[in-house]
Each structure stands twice: as structure tokens, then as C-alpha cells.
Amino acid sequence: MLSNCQSLLQTITVGIFMLDVDGNITYCNPAASAITGYSAQELLLKPLSFIYNYKGDTTKLDYELGLALKKGSLISEGWKTKKGDGKFWAEMILSPLYDDQNKWTGYSCILHDISDKKRKELEVRENEERFRLMVEGIQDYSIFMMDPHGYIMSWNEGAKRITGYNPDEIIGKHFSIFYRKEDAESKKPEKELKIAIETGRYEEEGWRVKKNGSIFWANIAVTALYNEQNALIGLSKVTLDTTERKKNEEALLQSEERYRLLVEQVADYGIFMMDEKGRIISWNAGAKKIKGYTANEIIGKYFSIFYPEEDILKGKPADELKIARAEGKYEEEGWRIRKDGSRFWANIVITAVYNKDGSLLGFSKVTRDLTERKEAEKALRESYNRYRLIANQLKVSNTELSDANEELEQFTSIVSHDLQEPVRTIKSFLQLLDMNLNERQTADLKNYIHKAITAANRMKELIQNVLQYSQLSKVEIVKETVSVNELFSEALQNIKTSVEASKAQITIENEVATVQGNRIQLVQLIQNLLTNAVKFSDTKTPEIKIKCRNEEGNIKFTISDNGIGIAENDVNKVFEIFRRLNTKKKYPGTGIGLAICKKIIDRHGGHIWAESKLGKGTTFYFTLKEETTERQHA
Amino acid sequence: MKKYKIIIVENDEDEQLFMKEGFASTGLFEIIAQVLNGDDLLDWLEEHQSTLPDLILSDLNMPGKNGYDVIELIKGNPAYRHIPVIITSTSSTKTIIDKCLAKGAADYVVKPDTFVQYVPYVKELYNLIEQKQLVK
Numbered sequence: 001m002l003s004n005c006q007s008l009l010q011t012i013t014v015g016i017f018m019l020d021v022d023g024n025i026t027y028c029n030p031a032a033s034a035i036t037g038y039s040a041q042e043l044l045l046k047p048l049s050f051i052y053n054y055k056g057d058t059t060k061l062d063y064e065l066g067l068a069l070k071k072g073s074l075i076s077e078g079w080k081t082k083k084g085d086g087k088f089w090a091e092m093i094l095s096p097l098y099d100d101q102n103k104w105t106g107y108s109c110i111l112h113d114i115s116d117k118k119r120k121e122l123e124v125r126e127n128e129e130r131f132r133l134m135v136e137g138i139q140d141y142s143i144f145m146m147d148p149h150g151y152i153m154s155w156n157e158g159a160k161r162i163t164g165y166n167p168d169e170i171i172g173k174h175f176s177i178f179y180r181k182e183d184a185e186s187k188k189p190e191k192e193l194k195i196a197i198e199t200g201r202y203e204e205e206g207w208r209v210k211k212n213g214s215i216f217w218a219n220i221a222v223t224a225l226y227n228e229q230n231a232l233i234g235l236s237k238v239t240l241d242t243t244e245r246k247k248n249e250e251a252l253l254q255s256e257e258r259y260r261l262l263v264e265q266v267a268d269y270g271i272f273m274m275d276e277k278g279r280i281i282s283w284n285a286g287a288k289k290i291k292g293y294t295a296n297e298i299i300g301k302y303f304s305i306f307y308p309e310e311d312i313l314k315g316k317p318a319d320e321l322k323i324a325r326a327e328g329k330y331e332e333e334g335w336r337i338r339k340d341g342s343r344f345w346a347n348i349v350i351t352a353v354y355n356k357d358g359s360l361l362g363f364s365k366v367t368r369d370l371t372e373r374k375e376a377e378k379a380l381r382e383s384y385n386r387y388r389l390i391a392n393q394l395k396v397s398n399t400e401l402s403d404a405n406e407e408l409e410q411f412t413s414i415v416s417h418d419l420q421e422p423v424r425t426i427k428s429f430l431q432l433l434d435m436n437l438n439e440r441q442t443a444d445l446k447n448y449i450h451k452a453i454t455a456a457n458r459m460k461e462l463i464q465n466v467l468q469y470s471q472l473s474k475v476e477i478v479k480e481t482v483s484v485n486e487l488f489s490e491a492l493q494n495i496k497t498s499v500e501a502s503k504a505q506i507t508i509e510n511e512v513a514t515v516q517g518n519r520i521q522l523v524q525l526i527q528n529l530l531t532n533a534v535k536f537s538d539t540k541t542p543e544i545k546i547k548c549r550n551e552e553g554n555i556k557f558t559i560s561d562n563g564i565g566i567a568e569n570d571v572n573k574v575f576e577i578f579r580r581l582n583t584k585k586k587y588p589g590t591g592i593g594l595a596i597c598k599k600i601i602d603r604h605g606g607h608i609w610a611e612s613k614l615g616k617g618t619t620f621y622f623t624l625k626e627e628t629t630e631r632q633h634a
Numbered sequence: 635m636k637k638y639k640i641i642i643v644e645n646d647e648d649e650q651l652f653m654k655e656g657f658a659s660t661g662l663f664e665i666i667a668q669v670l671n672g673d674d675l676l677d678w679l680e681e682h683q684s685t686l687p688d689l690i691l692s693d694l695n696m697p698g699k700n701g702y703d704v705i706e707l708i709k710g711n712p713a714y715r716h717i718p719v720i721i722t723s724t725s726s727t728k729t730i731i732d733k734c735l736a737k738g739a740a741d742y743v744v745k746p747d748t749f750v751q752y753v754p755y756v757k758e759l760y761n762l763i764e765q766k767q768l769v770k
Binding site: 416427 | 747
């Protein structure tokens with residue numbers, strides 16, 4: 001039995017000492033040497049304080065021995081020293097020892113090295129402490145612990161900041177303190193707690209109340225906490241004040257809503273969205289007004305529904321999307337079709353719409369009905385054209401009026417000058433006759449009479465020509481189909497006497513059978529030109545060439561002579577009425593002949609002009625329009 | 635009393651004769667030339683650069699260069715521009731008178747009723763020139 005006890009003492013891993021009544025070591029087992037590093041010899045007779053933290057700390061030893069003696073046992077934990085500088089964390093149990101006679105003999109001391117256990121414990125505690133400090137320090141989140149009934153057990157900075165409560169105000173209170181009255185009354189906190197306990201978690205967003213009574217929008221998460229034995233030890237609650245975020249979200253929503261309403265209510269523009277394939281996904285009032293479809297009818301349809309068949313066959317809608325996708329935008333004007341099948345002229349803009357990441361969301365399309373504008377433009381253009389027509393008519397009337405005025409002025413000039421002059425001459429010679437007869441002078445009488453007769457003849461000629469001229473502008477000319485050859489022969493017949501007298505050589509080259517015109521006037525015209533050609537021949541024998549040919553739609557007449565010609569400066573004056581470029585004596589005339597020619601050609605809608613050089617002959621040209629003529633057969 | 639040197643432009647030879655008599659009997663003018671039209675006038679002026687007239691009296695209605703042409707020729711030539719041109723004609727129509735003045739005629743005098751009444755015409759012409767100081 002004793003050897004058994006001895007063996008136990010020798011092998012046990014717990015250090016065992018025996019002390020005398022003063023605390024000196026009287027026995028130690030091998031484990032005690034192993035724990036302390038000292039051999040039994042080194043330890044024996046040393047006070048137990050030899051291995052204390054402060055070596056030889058007899059004060060503490062005496063105190064502890066006293067306590068052990070008094071209480072019957074003393075358990076203490078603390079540092080003990082090893083041989084050298086080492087130390088170890090030990091659990092020490094001191095108990096008084098008594099002999100058989102119940103006489104106090106000393107103490108037993110059991111020393112247990114629990115350094116490893118202590119280290120682990122310290123590590124855990126350190127971790128927990130770090131974690132606690134971290135949680136407590138978090139500012140933005142309210143994080144606290146509740147017991148399973150919802151009473152608050154811990155409190156962090158964030159909780160204080162968000163709710164306004166200090167830890168000493170809130171710890172021990174039920175968490176329903178953060179709920180609005182109506183929520184608390186409807187047992188909302190308890191329900192949340194129940195859900196968290198049953199499902200492990202409860203999350204929501206909702207209104208919560210601060211210490212000062214104000215409310216905030218909170219995002220909360222309640223999590224049930226279980227220990228290793230799976231027993232519920234409480235709940236954590238994390239709360240985030242999202243009032244600001246909610247405000248921003250609401251503002252965004254409101255702005256989006258406002259924008260959506262705005263777009264939806266725009267009536268003059270058709271505005272709608274399409275997905276990336278061209279299917280309609282939104283529809284506004286303007287689109288309904290312009291195209292006739294309601295949102296229900298059209299959403300989901302392809303936007304090609306608005307295009308004329310021809311455009312669809314050409315693949316135009318798809319091409320437009322392609323361009324919009326490639327260039328960001330497609331714009332054009334063109335015909336589109338309403339629900340009732342009617343057309344309208346549209347201005348359209350298709351814009352590719354991308355999200356923040358740059359991927360295509362779809363397209364927006366804005367359509368404007370330009371039909372009214374086009375019609376207004378058309379009406380404006382038509383009215384402009386109408387006014388222009390009227391203006392042109394007025395211009396024509398104006399020209400006619402001013403021509404009439406000019407003619408009136410010419411007539412004034414004719415009457416005041418050309419007709420008055422011969423009358424004055426006649427009167428002058430009659431007066432001279434009268435004076436001479438009174439004075440019985442008869443010498444010059446015959447001469448005076450002759451001069452008066454000449455003047456009277458001239459007067460008659462003038463009156464005839466003036467009447468002829470004025471007659472030309474009075475009546476509407478009657479056109480008929482006239483043979484050109486006949487025109488020439490008739491004119492030549494009329495001036496036969498003067499032609500024969502001058503021995504003029506006249507040649508005719510005519511390629512044209514007939515013209516449309518007034519026969520009498522055209523004969524007069526040709527006759528006047530031929531008369532001039534014969535008259536202004538100086539001393540030479542007149543050579544006169546008459547030609548008529550079709551030139552690019554105009555019948556062109558040419559009458560050329562080898563006569564005296566006209567000075568270059570004067571060529572344009574020849575058609576002025578009463579304009580005589582040569583003196584009366586050499587080439588008598590009234591100055592009306594070419595004016596009559598000009599008038600006739602004007603009345604026929606043709607042109608007349610002269611080319612000449614002084615002394616080199618003159619060529620007169622005049623044209624008639626072909627549309628009123630026929631070509632002579634070859 | 636100043637005697638003005640005058641050129642008369644008139645195509646009617648009978649009229650020229652009577653005009654000459656009328657001017658001569660008054661002694662108010664010295665006729666330095668009588669020409670038939672504007673063409674002849676120019677020829678004369680070119681030949682007599684050193685003895686230019688004080689004034690030109692021109693008929694309006696003439697074959698060749700007429701009265702309007704005479705005004706333009708004289709007023710368009712720096713050498714002759716200073717010579718006043720007075721137009722004389724049978725017409726008393728205002729539009730014709732205005733046209734002559736607009737072209738640069740110094741004045742316009744209507745011819746006498748007949749050739750035989752040139753004496754009072756010449757006297758009136760002289761008075762007109764004096765009054766209006768047409769000859770500088």
C-alpha cells in the first residue's frame with residue numbers, strides 16, 4: 001500500500017511538496033523538480049517562496065500559509081519561477097497537514113503548471129476584446145446584442161450616434177423602444193424577434209424612432225446567436241440609417257417619374273422607346289395623337305408598322321436602326337403611315353440609348369408630324385406663285401401701258417411737229433402770196449404755190465403713214481397661213497415702178513413654204529424694206545438679195561443691199577419713228593417706214609434688226625416663230 | 635448793245651432764208667453760219683475752233699442728227715460745252731420742251747406762226763438771252 005503511494009508520488013505529473021510549519025520544503029516529488037527545473041536537493045529546506053514570482057517573497061508566503069491554515073485550503077493562480085529566468089503560470093493548492101494525533105505538522109502543496117491553458121485563455125480573451133472594441137468603435141452601423149427576450153446587452157458607437165442613446169441609458173432596455181408606437185402596439189418587435197429566432201435571421205427596411213422622437217429610415221438585420229452547444233444565447237441587431245439614401249432614391253424616383261410624365265404628356269411629338277430589336281416598349285400621348293395607336297395596341301410591336309410597304313420591302317426600318325447604332329443617331333423626313341392607313345410627312349430622330357456600362361439598351365424615337373407644316377409651306381408657295389403670276393401680269397400690263405404711253409407721246413410729237421410743220425409751211429407761202437398780191441408783185445407767185453403744194457403733199461403722205469402706223473396697234477392681228485413666195489411676189493409687184501426705174505437686180509432664195517401671220521402686214525413689212533434697199537442705193541445699181549430659211553425653230557428673213565449703209569452708231573436708231581438719218585433732199589421720206597416694220601414684227605412676236613457699215617450696204621433681218629410656220633417641201 | 639455771234643441749225647432751206655432776213659433786219663445778231671443739221675454743225679465747229687459762236691440756235695426735227703443729238707453733242711464735248719444751245723421748233727408741247735431742257739438745252743423758243751414773222755421772234759430771243767444771261 002505504501003509502495004503504491006510512493007509510486008503514485010513518483011509518477012504523477014503534478015508537483016507535490018510537503019512543507020514544515022514555517023513553509024520550508026521538506027519533500028518534493030520528481031514532477032515538482034520537472035516543473036520548477038530545480039533538483040530535490042536544491043529545493044529541500046528552502047522556503048516555498050523560493051519559487052514565487054518575487055523570489056523569496058516570504059510576506060506573500062506567510063499570508064498564503066496563514067489563509068490555508070485558517071480556511072483549511074487555499075487555491076491560487078499566478079506566476080511561479082523556474083530555475084534560470086523562466087516562469088510558468090501555475091495553479092497552487094495549499095492545505096495544512098495534521099498527524100494521527102491531529103497535531104498540525106505543516107502543509108501540503110500541489111503545484112500544477114497551467115501555462116498552456118492560461119496562454120490559450122489569454123489569446124481567446126484578447127481576440128474577444130479586439131472584436132468587442134471593433135464592434136464598439138463602428139460609427140456607421142448600430143450594432144448591439146440582445147438577450148433572447150429582446151433586452152439590450154451591449155451598445156456601440158454607431159448605435160449611440162444613430163439613435164442618440166448612451167450605453168448606460170439603453171442597456172437593459174427592451175429593443176421595442178426603437179419602434180413607432182403603432183408598430184410596438186401591433187407587436188412588430190416581438191414578431192421580428194420570433195422570426196429571427198426561428199429562421200436565424202430577420203431583415204427589413206422601415207421606420208425607427210430616435211431618442212429625441214424623430215424617425216429615420218432603417219435597414220435592419222437581426223441575427224440569432226447560438227453557442228457551441230447550440231443553445232440560443234442572444235441576438236445581434238445591426239441597424240443602418242438609410243434616410244439619406246432613401247431621400248436620394250425618392251428624389252431620383254420622383255425625377256424619373258416627373259420625366260416620364262412629361263414625356264408621356266407631350267402631345268406634339270411622338271416619343272417612344274424601343275428595345276434593341278426595334279420593338280416598342282413605351283408610348284406617349286403625342287405618339288398616340290400622331291399615329292392613332294393606343295399604348296396597349298402598340299407596345300410590343302415592331303416600329304416598322306409605321307412605314308409604307310415600299311420602305312419595309314427595302315429593309316429601311318432595320319437600316320435606320322443600324323445607322324442609329326453605328327452613329328448614335330438617325331434623322332430624316334419621310335412618309336409614315338397612321339393606324340387608319342393615312343399618310344403623314346414625318347420628321348424622325350432615332351437615338352441609340354446606352355446604359356452606364358455602355359451596352360445598348362434600345363432606341364428612342366421622336367416623331368414630328370410635318371404634314372401641316374408642309375401644307376402650309378405648299379400653300380405659301382402656291383400663294384407666292386399666284387402673286388408672282390399676278391405681278392407678272394401686272395408687269396405685262398405695265399409694259400403695255402407704258403408702251404401705250406410712249407405711243408401717245410409719239411403721237412403728241414407727231415401732231416405737234418411733223419403735222420404742224422407742213423401746215424406752217426403752207427400757211428407761210430399763202431401769206432407770202434397774199435403779201436405779194438397786195439403789192440402787185442407776181443415774180444415769185446408760182447414758186448410759192450409750188451412750195452405750198454409740195455408741203456400739202458408731204459402732209460397728206462404723213463397723215464396716211466401715221467394712220468397706217470396707228471392702225472397696226474389698234475386691232476388684234478388675224479393670222480393665217482401665208483405662202484412666203486406669194487409675200488415676196490406681192491411686195492415686189494407693189495413697188496414695181498421704182499424697182500424698174502432703179503434697174504435693181506433682185507434675187508430670192510427661199511427654203512420655207514408658208515408662215516403664219518397677217519398677209520397684208522407682212523407684205524407691207526417686206527415692201528418697206530425693199531423700198532429702202534432701192535432708195536438708199538446712192539449712184540450704184542441696187543443689188544438686193546432676199547433669203548428665207550428655217551434656223552433652229554425660227555424662220556429668218558434676210559434682205560440685203562449694196563447701198564450707202566448706216567453708221568455703226570446709228571444702226572439702232574433706224575427703227576425710231578420719224579427718225580431720218582439722211583437729209584430730206586437726198587432721200588425723201590417720212591421716217592415712219594422702219595417704225596412700221598418694227599411694229600409689225602412686234603405684233604407677230606418676232607425680232608427685227610439691221611447690220612450695216614457705212615458705204616458697205618445694209619442687211620435687215622427679221623424672224624417669225626416656227627411653231628406658226630411650215631417648212632417648204634424640198 | 636452786244637451783238638451775239640450765232641449759228642443757226644435748220645434743215646428747211648426756205649425757212650433758213652426767212653430766218654436770215656429776220657435776224658439781219660434787227661441787227662442784234664451776227665449769223666456766223668447756217669447749217670442743215672447736227673452733222674453739218676459738227677463739221678463746221680471742227681473747222682472753226684478759233685471762232686466759236688456765242689450761241690447755237692437749233693431746230694428740233696431734222697433728218698440726220700436732230701435737235702436732241704445737237705444738245706448731246708455740244709454738252710458731251712468739253713470744247714463746246716460752254717456754248718448755250720437754244721432749241722426752236724413749231725411745237726409748244728410741254729413734254730418736248732421738258733425733254734430738251736433735261737438734255738441740257740439753255741432754253742426753248744417756239745417758232746413764229748409763219749416765216750414772215752421772224753423780226754419780233756429775233757427781238758424776243760435777244761431779250762430772253764439778256765434777261766436770263768444765257769451767254770456768259
